[in-house]
Amino acid sequence: MTSEQSPARVSIKALPDFVGQRVKVCGYVDAIRDQKRMQFVVLRDRDGAVQLVHTKGDDALTRALSELTPESALSVVGQLVSAPAAKLGGIEIVVEEARICGRAETPLPIAIDSSLEMKLEHRQVSLRSPQQQLVFAVQTTLEHAMREFWIAEGFREIHSPKLMSTFSESGAEAFPVKYFGTTAYLAQSPQFYKQMAIAGGMEKVFEIGPAFRAERSFTSRHETEFTSIDMELAWIDSHHDLMALEERWLAHALAVVAGRHGADIFHHFGIDVVPPRLPFPKLSVAAAHEMLRSAGYAPGDTQDMDSESERRIADLVKGETGHDFLFIADYPVSARPFYHMRHADRPELARSFDLFWGGLEVTTGAQREHRYDQLVSQAEERGYAIAPLQSYLNFFRYGCPPHGGMGVGLARLLMRLLGARSVREVALLSRTPTRLSP
Amino acid sequence: MTSEQSPARVSIKALPDFVGQRVKVCGYVDAIRDQKRMQFVVLRDRDGAVQLVHTKGDDALTRALSELTPESALSVVGQLVSAPAAKLGGIEIVVEEARICGRAETPLPIAIDSSLEMKLEHRQVSLRSPQQQLVFAVQTTLEHAMREFWIAEGFREIHSPKLMSTFSESGAEAFPVKYFGTTAYLAQSPQFYKQMAIAGGMEKVFEIGPAFRAERSFTSRHETEFTSIDMELAWIDSHHDLMALEERWLAHALAVVAGRHGADIFHHFGIDVVPPRLPFPKLSVAAAHEMLRSAGYAPGDTQDMDSESERRIADLVKGETGHDFLFIADYPVSARPFYHMRHADRPELARSFDLFWGGLEVTTGAQREHRYDQLVSQAEERGYAIAPLQSYLNFFRYGCPPHGGMGVGLARLLMRLLGARSVREVALLSRTPTRLSP
Numbered sequence: 001m002t003s004e005q006s007p008a009r010v011s012i013k014a015l016p017d018f019v020g021q022r023v024k025v026c027g028y029v030d031a032i033r034d035q036k037r038m039q040f041v042v043l044r045d046r047d048g049a050v051q052l053v054h055t056k057g058d059d060a061l062t063r064a065l066s067e068l069t070p071e072s073a074l075s076v077v078g079q080l081v082s083a084p085a086a087k088l089g090g091i092e093i094v095v096e097e098a099r100i101c102g103r104a105e106t107p108l109p110i111a112i113d114s115s116l117e118m119k120l121e122h123r124q125v126s127l128r129s130p131q132q133q134l135v136f137a138v139q140t141t142l143e144h145a146m147r148e149f150w151i152a153e154g155f156r157e158i159h160s161p162k163l164m165s166t167f168s169e170s171g172a173e174a175f176p177v178k179y180f181g182t183t184a185y186l187a188q189s190p191q192f193y194k195q196m197a198i199a200g201g202m203e204k205v206f207e208i209g210p211a212f213r214a215e216r217s218f219t220s221r222h223e224t225e226f227t228s229i230d231m232e233l234a235w236i237d238s239h240h241d242l243m244a245l246e247e248r249w250l251a252h253a254l255a256v257v258a259g260r261h262g263a264d265i266f267h268h269f270g271i272d273v274v275p276p277r278l279p280f281p282k283l284s285v286a287a288a289h290e291m292l293r294s295a296g297y298a299p300g301d302t303q304d305m306d307s308e309s310e311r312r313i314a315d316l317v318k319g320e321t322g323h324d325f326l327f328i329a330d331y332p333v334s335a336r337p338f339y340h341m342r343h344a345d346r347p348e349l350a351r352s353f354d355l356f357w358g359g360l361e362v363t364t365g366a367q368r369e370h371r372y373d374q375l376v377s378q379a380e381e382r383g384y385a386i387a388p389l390q391s392y393l394n395f396f397r398y399g400c401p402p403h404g405g406m407g408v409g410l411a412r413l414l415m416r417l418l419g420a421r422s423v424r425e426v427a428l429l430s431r432t433p434t435r436l437s438p
Numbered sequence: 439m440t441s442e443q444s445p446a447r448v449s450i451k452a453l454p455d456f457v458g459q460r461v462k463v464c465g466y467v468d469a470i471r472d473q474k475r476m477q478f479v480v481l482r483d484r485d486g487a488v489q490l491v492h493t494k495g496d497d498a499l500t501r502a503l504s505e506l507t508p509e510s511a512l513s514v515v516g517q518l519v520s521a522p523a524a525k526l527g528g529i530e531i532v533v534e535e536a537r538i539c540g541r542a543e544t545p546l547p548i549a550i551d552s553s554l555e556m557k558l559e560h561r562q563v564s565l566r567s568p569q570q571q572l573v574f575a576v577q578t579t580l581e582h583a584m585r586e587f588w589i590a591e592g593f594r595e596i597h598s599p600k601l602m603s604t605f606s607e608s609g610a611e612a613f614p615v616k617y618f619g620t621t622a623y624l625a626q627s628p629q630f631y632k633q634m635a636i637a638g639g640m641e642k643v644f645e646i647g648p649a650f651r652a653e654r655s656f657t658s659r660h661e662t663e664f665t666s667i668d669m670e671l672a673w674i675d676s677h678h679d680l681m682a683l684e685e686r687w688l689a690h691a692l693a694v695v696a697g698r699h700g701a702d703i704f705h706h707f708g709i710d711v712v713p714p715r716l717p718f719p720k721l722s723v724a725a726a727h728e729m730l731r732s733a734g735y736a737p738g739d740t741q742d743m744d745s746e747s748e749r750r751i752a753d754l755v756k757g758e759t760g761h762d763f764l765f766i767a768d769y770p771v772s773a774r775p776f777y778h779m780r781h782a783d784r785p786e787l788a789r790s791f792d793l794f795w796g797g798l799e800v801t802t803g804a805q806r807e808h809r810y811d812q813l814v815s816q817a818e819e820r821g822y823a824i825a826p827l828q829s830y831l832n833f834f835r836y837g838c839p840p841h842g843g844m845g846v847g848l849a850r851l852l853m854r855l856l857g858a859r860s861v862r863e864v865a866l867l868s869r870t871p872t873r874l875s876p
Contacts, residue, residue: 127638200565
């Protein structure tokens with residue numbers, strides 16, 4: 001256990017390049033076999049696992065290894081040797097020094113077959129599985145590929161405030177915050193501020209950040225706090241420009257993920273990531289209704305898409321085109337926020353769209369109404385008080401170009417990408433009406 | 439004003455490649471000269487400005503241009519011609535069609551010499567200046583360069599919750615949120631959760647996101663909501679590993695900014711961005727005190743650094759080394775949060791550091807205490823109740839490697855980088871105890 005000159009840490013994945021050398025590896029104790037004459041430990045780091053061996057004796061090292069507990073954080077120096085019989089890559093490390101940096105209590109609070117709720121409660125342990133490590137490797141690659149696309153297209157990154165003096169989306173519930181003698185609200189989306197950035201001449205903006213919805217939902221796709229991916233674009237002609245942008249953006253990001261993690265995703269989740277081909281199928285709500293009726297199904301809502309209609313139309317389009325993605329456009333005005341622009345020739349329809357992936361809504365977007373008078377009249381038509389909206393409405397008084405954008409749920413994308421059953425399987429932590437910790 | 443086949447929009451900066459062609463440009467009305475026989479308009483987009491000309495007649499176009507107001511959003515199609523006398527690049531556009539997409543009210547609510555408060559109040563207008571456009575171009579490049587560094591070094595991106603059941607930093611004030619019959623608090627930093635990610639085996643993580651401090655501060659460097667850049671790293675030997683990481687990271691990001699925006703920054707802000715050389719100067723608090731005393735100044739606080747000492751030591755080091763950056767390390771335990779690790783041989787000192795840029799604190803970092811028993815005892819020593827901290831303390835019960843990290847203020851970096859007098863000059867929007875809108 002004494003330390004002479006210690007080599008630099010090596011990732012376990014990189015060990016095959018170091019056979020015959022003295023190496024240092026660090027990670028968690030994955031398994032322990034303390035036999036009569038030999039001690040075997042499997043050590044796992046973020047990228048792999050390796051077997052450690054020690055011939056027992058009356059030494060400090062033997063005593064240290066015999067005190068090991070599963071999941072303890074361990075740093076080891078030893079000789080890396082070829083061991084054709086070892087299952088983990090045909091190599092093993094003959095331990096010379098071992099340091100238990102963080103001893104794990106026993107028993108561990110969760111096992112592989114624990115419930116999702118238990119795994120969320122003990123996230124510092126459940127995160128360690130190779131599947132969960134892959135989730136965040138994929139998340140990192142996905143977001144970086146999105147940003148590379150945006151940067152190449154001249155988008156600017158913004159960070160909009162989450163504390164607001166008013167609601168950002170009418171209809172949804174907002175969390176109130178005590179703010180120096182007044183009440184602030186948590187932003188339900190960066191909607192208002194990305195529009196302000198557009199009015200402010202930034203032309204193309206993006207943000208990835210938290211959004212908050214004070215809704216008593218307990219579904220597999222809703223959280224009270226979630227990561228929202230937002231972009232907004234000036235000088236568009238219609239919402240079709242936005243759909244054309246989003247499909248290129250998503251296809252790029254998914255192609256990068258497939259290239260970098262495709263084999264691992266298939267190995268751990270059994271999913272074959274195939275980047276979607278362009279263009280994605282697109283249907284107006286009216287065309288979707290007609291297609292459903294032709295297939296013998298009468299939509300429950302004759303104007304809007306109810307969830308059963310969404311599921312069925314996704315199946316129909318998948319059957320006809322083989323495509324997992326589907327844009328539905330031109331929703332009735334009544335089903336969308338007041339600030340969505342209306343079709344000039346069909347004022348009952350909003351220039352809006354949703355994107356579905358395997359029947360799951362992953363995006364809501366629209367061209368926005370940028371003309372002050374028209375926007376005020378659309379707010380009044382809903383019966384909204386103008387005063388609380390004035391700070392937002394002012395964005396459009398001093399020259400604002402036509403524009404639109406969309407919001408995309410990060411966890412929903414990951415859920416579909418990795419075949420998860422819930423956004424909670426692919427988020428760092430969960431926030432629901434009954435969960436605020438850890 | 440009739441529209442035949444309209445060409446695709448061209449960025450004004452790209453116009454020199456289109457001389458002799460019919461072009462479409464979109465932007466804001468920067469200036470108007472409505473003369474007896476000619477109408478001149480300067481149109482400005484995100485990247486440049488160009489002159490538009492029209493020979494007056496009894497036509498709709500003449501009437502449209504005569505109704506223009508400053509800062510209106512305008513889309514124009516016309517013939518791009520060489521005009522050696524024109525100041526803006528020796529080109530101008532002979533207008534064929536003009537569409538006022540968003541007419542600006544008059545008068546505008548702010549002018550170039552308006553106060554910062556007025557500019558914050560009307561951010562959708564003040565953002566349009568070339569200086570402000572550059573701020574966000576630089577922000578975008580800076581963050582992307584940071585992320586490229588992290589990705590190349592194997593860091594994973596996380597999004598930690600901003601709603602917490604307890605405070606994330608003791609000492610600082612937290613905003614309370616009404617949360618389904620209980621009280622949540624807004625995260626003062628992602629501190630606890632980046633440590634959870636480390637305990638969860640992610641080894642290297644980063645996050646750029648909002649942080650909230652309910653403090654009645656009205657200084658040029660404090661906001662109640664700000665963008666925090668955070669990273670955390672496992673398997674370190676000491677806080678010196680963190681300083682070595684940060685200086686490489688910052689030098690890389692600043693070199694990318696200098697390369698891409700150096701000329702523009704000099705033009706608009708008079709600042710010559712020189713990427714800092716490595717290593718940055720580093721002093722312990724004790725060494726800084728000694729240096730101050732040798733220079734004839736007795737620090738007011740004999741253990742910690744007060745702000746006057748910080749300013750003076752930055753000047754001294756700048757004078758001696760020419761370096762604008764300075765790490766100060768090894769603060770007294772009493773001046774740091776309870777979770778900072780202590781020096782084994784000097785338990786009154788924390789393994790902590792701050793980074794100063796031109797005397798402004800831009801980073802706080804430390805190795806964290808990862809041993810459960812020691813952490814509990816450090817919390818108890820401060821007189822903290824353990825129950826509210828238990829969810830955090832649990833992160834360290836099931837094996838956690840040695841680790842540490844830092845938090846960096848994005849707006850403070852931009853403030854120094856662009857020579858701004860306040861973080862509010864380089865943030866999208868401001869949040870102070872008295873400002874919640876726009």
